[in-house]
Amino acid sequence: MHAVVFTAEELRQYLYCPRVIYYRRVLHLKPPPTVKMEHGAKLHSRKPKAGGGEKYLSLHLESRRLGLAAKLDVMEYESGKIAPVEVKTGRQPRHKVNGHILQAVAQAMLLEEAFQRPVEEAFILYKATGRRAKIKVTPELKRKVLETLAEMRKMVGEELIPEPPAERARCRDCEYRKLCSDV
Numbered sequence: 068m069h070a071v072v073f074t075a076e077e078l079r080q081y082l083y084c085p086r087v088i089y090y091r092r093v094l095h096l097k098p099p100p101t102v103k104m105e106h107g108a109k110l111h112s113r114k115p116k117a118g119g120g121e122k123y124l125s126l127h128l129e130s131r132r133l134g135l136a137a138k139l140d141v142m143e144y145e146s147g148k149i150a151p152v153e154v155k156t157g158r159q160p161r162h163k164v165n166g167h168i169l170q171a172v173a174q175a176m177l178l179e180e181a182f183q184r185p186v187e188e189a190f191i192l193y194k195a196t197g198r199r200a201k202i203k204v205t206p207e208l209k210r211k212v213l214e215t216l217a218e219m220r221k222m223v224g225e226e227l228i229p230e231p232p233a234e235r236a237r238c239r240d241c242e243y244r245k246l247c248s249d250v
């Protein structure tokens with residue numbers, strides 16, 4: 068059992084830039100959202116058109132065993148199978164985004180635990196184009212989720228500010244930019 072429970076969204080943020088989690092979980096800072104984030108939140112609140120099957124919206128799940136929690140945008144149930152659908156407001160990126168993939172896999176892991184059945188697939192719905200990316204929930208991806216959560220717990224426990232991301236373009240729209248004097 069873990070005392071610290073991270074959300075699947077925080078896992079995504081950590082993979083984007085670990086400092087975001089340092090600011091949130093060590094310094095407990097939460098700046099106001101940027102204009103881009105507010106726009107994204109408005110788009111996100113519109114009902115998503117996910118695939119077929121029954122849909123359950125805004126499902127809250129938490130596991131102390133995994134040290135993980137999530138609010139699922141959509142859970143789909145079809146032909147005896149359940150799957151999470153993570154809704155993104157933008158277009159599907161040209162390259163695979165690790166954070167998006169592991170966030171969806173983390174949601175699948177929470178569903179597995181809650182419903183005590185295997186969850187083999189997870190989906191990401193990119194609202195700007197309506198495209199759905201399918202992710203196969205493999206043991207390797209699940210292991211990566213657990214390893215990342217362990218890294219996050221270590222970083223928070225040590226209270227050491229992480230390095231900024233190598234890809235500095237990430238800082239451009241970041242809500243914490245004013246705090247990062249070295250980027």
Ligand code: SF4
Binds near residue numbers: 087232237
């Ligand atoms: S401004 Fe850059 S280094 Fe600072 S938290 Fe944001 S992404 Fe990370």
